[in-house]
Amino acid sequence: DEELINTLADSKTTSAIITERVQESKKTNIEVNLMRNSYRPVATRGSIVYFVVADLAKIDPMYQYSLEYFVKLFKKCIDDSCQDDSLPRRLDNILRFLNSFVYKNVCRGLFEKHKLHFSFLLTVHVLRNAGSISDTEWGLFLRGATTQVHLPSSIPEKYATTWNMLCTLEAELPETFSGLTSHVVANWQGSGGWLEWATSLQIHQTALPAFESTFEGDEENDEDK
Incomplete structure (x- = not known):
């Protein structure tokens, strides 16, 4: 039956196309995950900075910064930081811009006496994440x-x-x-x-x-x- 033969041929062609697209999709997912993981240091730094900013409310209840506000700052850091074809340099540019940009914007709403507190907390949390300040050292400072x-x-x-x-x-x-x-x-x-x-x-x-x-x-x- 010629119609059946043509249908089988079309099915075979369609199956091949689907298989090819599935393979392409898997390859794309791998590339996306690799790229995502490459930018993980930026995400980690963003998380650290956000929780420091959120904790400012413990110093004074008037210091309220929403997650939505911080996400806008974070996206602007990615968009406005210097571009570079080298991934390590690109990451360094984002991290430097993030530290400075968020600090300046948040400090606009802080009392002068609390700006040094904010600087200290940012520095400590970044260094603790990097392993430069151990839990023992931090505990000794606190107690x-x-x-x-x-x-x-x-x-x-x-x-x-x-x-x-x-x-x-x-x-x-x-x-x-x-x-x-x-x-x-x-x-x-x-x-x-x-x-x-x-x-x-x-x-x-x-x-x-x-x-x-x-x-x-x-x-x-x-x-x-």
Whole structure:
């Protein structure tokens, strides 16, 4: 039957076309997913910044920023940031523009005294996401000293709280601060000592007394291996 043969031929052709389009669709989906994942750092940064902005309401209830408003800012960052054929440079352009653009727009509605808070929170959350600030370090900043330690006789009583914090740092972050308390006691007075640094009127511009951690954990681990 000629009609049946033609119908079968058409069906075969249609099936081939459908199969080809399915393969093209799969290929397109793979390419889209790869591109989407390439821009994931931008999405992550956007999420971080949004939740920092949303949390401003905890500082003052009048600081209310809707998700819709933030999405508009986010889209504008993508559209207005410098284009570049290089994906790494393109991502860097978006991230830099996002940080600056959102900060400037949000700061327009903040009291002057809260702008530094906003800057600090943005910086901390970005660095925590990057792993530059550990949970232990952040926890120490939030809660302060966790132990009460006997104050050495050479150090005045007014530094008791600070001494407790130094002991906590040494105990919880030994890789960085092992030997710190001993160094402070041994170099408390004299030129370039800790007392001189602690009482400086320009402490933010004064170099810390030279200190290197005495932590030997890495060497011990190497020997165990």
